[in-house]
Amino acid sequence: xxxxxxxxxxxxxxxxxxxxxxxxxxxxxxxxxxxxxxxxxxxxxxxxxxxxxxxxxxxxxxxxxxxxxxxxxxxxxxxxxxxxxxxxxxxxxxxxxxxxxxxxxxxxxxxxxxxxxxxxxxxxxxxxxxxxxxxxxxxxxxxxxxxxxxxxxxxxxxxxxxxxxxxxxxxxxxxxxxxxxxxxxxxxxxxxxxxxxxxxxxxxxxxxxxxxxxxxxxxxxxxxxxxxxxxxxxxxxxxxxxxxxxxxxxxxxxxxxxxxxxxxxxxxxxxxxxxxxxxxxxxxxxxxxxxxxxxxxxxxxxxxxxxxxxxxxxxxxxxxxxxxxxxxxxxxxxx
Amino acid sequence: xxxxxxxxxxxxxxxxxxxxxxxxxxxxxxxxxxxxxxxxxxxxxxxxxxxxxxxxxxxxxxxxxxxxxxxxxxxxxxxxxxxxxxxxxxxxxxxxxxxxxxxxxxxxxxxxxxxxxxxxxxxxxxxxxxxxxxxxxxxxxxxxxxxxxxxxxxxxxxxxxxxxxxxxxxxxxxxxxxxxxxxxxxxxxxxxxxxxxxxxxxxxxxxxxxxxxxxxxxxxxxxxxxxxxxxxxxxxxxxxxxxxxxxxxxxxxxxxxxxxxxxxxxxxxxxxxxxxxxxxxxxxxxxxxxxxxxxxxxxxxxxxxxxxxxxxxxxxxxxxxxxxxxxxxxxxxxx
Numbered sequence: 001x002x003x004x005x006x007x008x009x010x011x012x013x014x015x016x017x018x019x020x021x022x023x024x025x026x027x028x029x030x031x032x033x034x035x036x037x038x039x040x041x042x043x044x045x046x047x048x049x050x051x052x053x054x055x056x057x058x059x060x061x062x063x064x065x066x067x068x069x070x071x072x073x074x075x076x077x078x079x080x081x082x083x084x085x086x087x088x089x090x091x092x093x094x095x096x097x098x099x100x101x102x103x104x105x106x107x108x109x110x111x112x113x114x115x116x117x118x119x120x121x122x123x124x125x126x127x128x129x130x131x132x133x134x135x136x137x138x139x140x141x142x143x144x145x146x147x148x149x150x151x152x153x154x155x156x157x158x159x160x161x162x163x164x165x166x167x168x169x170x171x172x173x174x175x176x177x178x179x180x181x182x183x184x185x186x187x188x189x190x191x192x193x194x195x196x197x198x199x200x201x202x203x204x205x206x207x208x209x210x211x212x213x214x215x216x217x218x219x220x221x222x223x224x225x226x227x228x229x230x231x232x233x234x235x236x237x238x239x240x241x242x243x244x245x246x247x248x249x250x251x252x253x254x255x256x257x258x259x260x261x262x263x264x265x266x267x268x269x270x271x272x273x274x275x276x277x278x279x280x281x282x283x284x285x286x287x288x289x290x291x292x293x294x295x296x297x298x299x300x301x302x303x304x305x306x307x308x309x310x311x312x313x314x315x316x317x318x319x320x321x322x323x324x325x326x327x328x329x330x331x332x333x334x335x
Numbered sequence: 336x337x338x339x340x341x342x343x344x345x346x347x348x349x350x351x352x353x354x355x356x357x358x359x360x361x362x363x364x365x366x367x368x369x370x371x372x373x374x375x376x377x378x379x380x381x382x383x384x385x386x387x388x389x390x391x392x393x394x395x396x397x398x399x400x401x402x403x404x405x406x407x408x409x410x411x412x413x414x415x416x417x418x419x420x421x422x423x424x425x426x427x428x429x430x431x432x433x434x435x436x437x438x439x440x441x442x443x444x445x446x447x448x449x450x451x452x453x454x455x456x457x458x459x460x461x462x463x464x465x466x467x468x469x470x471x472x473x474x475x476x477x478x479x480x481x482x483x484x485x486x487x488x489x490x491x492x493x494x495x496x497x498x499x500x501x502x503x504x505x506x507x508x509x510x511x512x513x514x515x516x517x518x519x520x521x522x523x524x525x526x527x528x529x530x531x532x533x534x535x536x537x538x539x540x541x542x543x544x545x546x547x548x549x550x551x552x553x554x555x556x557x558x559x560x561x562x563x564x565x566x567x568x569x570x571x572x573x574x575x576x577x578x579x580x581x582x583x584x585x586x587x588x589x590x591x592x593x594x595x596x597x598x599x600x601x602x603x604x605x606x607x608x609x610x611x612x613x614x615x616x617x618x619x620x621x622x623x624x625x626x627x628x629x630x631x632x633x634x635x636x637x638x639x640x641x642x643x644x645x646x647x648x649x650x651x652x653x654x655x656x657x658x659x660x661x662x663x664x665x666x667x668x669x670x
Contacts, residue, residue: 005435010465019463023440027448032424032459040459042424044483045380053426053479054462057471089367089377091388093477095430098667100340105358113362124367124375127389128354130345132667136392137470142428144388144479148379332433332467 012221013326176266347556348661
C-alpha cells in the first residue's frame with residue numbers, strides 16, 4: 001500500500017507502474033488507457049489517431065546535446081512514432097518560475113523551433129503559467145501530441161512475437177549519463193552528449209518498407225532494461241538480450257564504471273527498441289543504416305516463448321541473469 | 336522589451352499577450368496557433384477536431400467548490416466547448432512533489448473521476464513525474480484535450496458581429512474570490528465557492544438549437560474584462576457592457592469591496608460569454624434556463640461598430656468608462 005509519493009514513483013520503473021495500477025487505473029480505467037502504450041490510439045472519421053502527453057522537468061534545463069525545449073518536442077514526437085503514428089500537431093504548456101530570464105527562455109524556445117522543424121510537426125495550441133519564486137524550479141514543460149496512424153502494422157507493446165529479433169538504433173545510456181555527469185560535475189575531455197532526437201522520420205521510412213514491426217518503444221526513464229520488461233509483460237513472452245551485442249559508447253561505459261551505474265537503466269531520448277519479424281530484419285536494418293539516427297543500428301536480442309514476462313541478459317561468458325525493471329530512482333528529473 | 340519573466344506574464348492579461356507576441360509567436364508562428372482561440376481546430380478525415388492544453392498550478396490545491404483535479408478537467412473541457420467542439424479525450428500529466436500523501440492525491444483523482452463522468456470524456460493517456468521536495472509546490476496538473484466540432488456554426492473569437500448580444504450563464508468572479516478568500520484567511524458565514532463546472536453539455540444543447548453563436552469564451556484568468564477585450568480586438572468591434580446587468584453574488588460583491596478588487600478581473604471556471612445574433616437570443620436563453628449551469632443566464636451587453644477593439648462599461652448612472660484588459664497580476668496561481 002502506497003502512503004505517500006516518493007521519487008521512485010516518477011522513475012518510470014516498477015514503482016511508477018505500481019502507482020499507476022494502485023492510484024490511477026482504478027479511477028480512470030478504460031480500454032484505451034489500459035493498453036499502457038506510449039500513445040493511445042482511437043478512431044475518428046475512419047482515421048486512426050494517436051494521442052500522448054509528457055511533462056518535462058529535466059535538471060539542468062540546458063545540457064550537452066540539448067535542453068528541456070528540444071527534449072519536450074522529441075519526447076512527445078517519439079511517443080507518437082512508437083505507435084506507428086506520423087506526428088502532426090503538438091500542444092505546449094509552460095510552467096515558469098518568476099524571474100527566469102528571457103534569454104534562457106529564448107534559448108529553449110529557439111531549440112523547440114529547430115526540433116519541430118526537423119520533426120515536421122506544428123505547435124498549434126499552448127498555455128503559459130508563471131508561479132512565484134521557489135514554487136517551481138526554473139521551468140517545466142508539458143507537451144501533448146496528436147499523430148495519424150497510416151501503417152497497416154498493428155504496433156503495440158503487447159504484440160511482440162516469439163522469434164522476433166530486437167533491434168536498437170544506436171548506443172545506450174547517452175542521455176542519462178550526459179545529465180548525470182553535468183549534474184555531478186564530472187568532466188570528460190569530450191563531454192558525453194544527450195542523444196535527444198526525433199525518431200519519427202526514421203520510423204516512417206521503416207514502415208514504408210515493412211508491415212512486420214510488432215512492437216516499438218523508446219527506452220526513456222527506466223532505460224532499456226525497463227522498456228524490455230514492459231514489453232515482455234505486455235506481450236507475455238520471454239526476452240533474451242546478448243551482452244556482447246549491446247552498443248555503448250566508450251565514454252558512457254567508462255563513466256558507468258566510475259559511478260557504479262548500470263547503463264541499461266539510464267534514459268535514452270533518441271533511441272528505440274523495435275521488435276521485428278526475423279525474416280524482415282535485414283530489410284529494416286538497411287533502411288536504418290541509411291538514416292543519421294539509425295547508422296549504428298544493431299540486433300541486441302530475441303523473443304523467446306519462456307519465461308513469460310521476464311528479460312534475461314546472456315553474458316559474454318555464456319551465463320544468464322535476470323534483468324529486472326528499474327526498482328529505485330537513481331536520478332530524479334532526468335527528463 | 337521583456338528582460339525576465341514576471342508574475343504578470345502568467346496573468347492571462349495584457350502582459351501574457353505581450354509575452355506570446357514577443358517570445359512565442361515569432362518562433363512557432365503558424366495559421367492555427369495565430370488564431371489565438373481557446374482551442375486550435377484542424378481537419379482529419381473530413382472531420383474538424385479541436386485541440387487544447389492548460390496547466391493547472393492553483394494554490395490551495397483544495398478549495399471551496401472544487402480542487403486542482405476537477406479544475407484541470409473542467410478547464411480543458413470548457414476550452415474545447417468554447418470552439419463549439421464536443422470534448423472526447425483528455426491527456427493528464429501530473430507533476431508531483433516528493434512527499435505528497437496518497438490521501439491528498441486520491442482526493443484529487445477521485446474528483447477528476449467525477450468530473451470526467453459528468454463531462455462524458457475519457458482520459459486515455461497520461462504521465463507522472465515526481466520531483467524532489469521544494470522543486471515544485473505540491474502538485475501541478477496539465478491536461479490536453481481533443482474534441483470534435485459537429486456544429487455548422489463557425490465559432491471563433493474573431494467572429495463577433497455588430498449587433499450581437501452578449502450573454503453570460505451566471506454570476507461573475509466566484510472562482511477567483513473563493514481562492515482569494517481562502518488564501519487570505521477571509522471567512523464568511525457561507526464561504527464563497529468556486530463555480531468550477533464543465534460547460535460542454537450546456538453548450539451542446541445550445542448548438543443543437545441555433546447556428547447563430549458567433550463567439551464564445553470562458554473568462555478564466557483575467558476575468559470577464561480581459562475576455563471581452565480579447566474578443567473586441569480579435570473581431571475588430573466595440574463592446575458595450577451594462578453595469579446594472581452584470582450578475583454578481585452578494586458575497587462576491589461584499590468581498591470585492593472589502594478587498595478593493597474589481598470582480599470583472601477575477602477568474603471564473605464555470606462561466607462563458609456567448610456572442611449571439613440578436614434574433615436568436617431568446618431561444619438560447621430558454622435553453623440555458625433549463626440547464627443547471629445556465630439557470631441564471633443573462634444579457635450583459637452588446638457589440639457595437641465602434642470604438643474597434645475597445646470595451647466600454649456603461650454605469651448605472653449613465654456614464655461610460657473604458658474597461659481595459661487585466662494589466663497586473665493580482666492573484667498568481669489562480670488556476
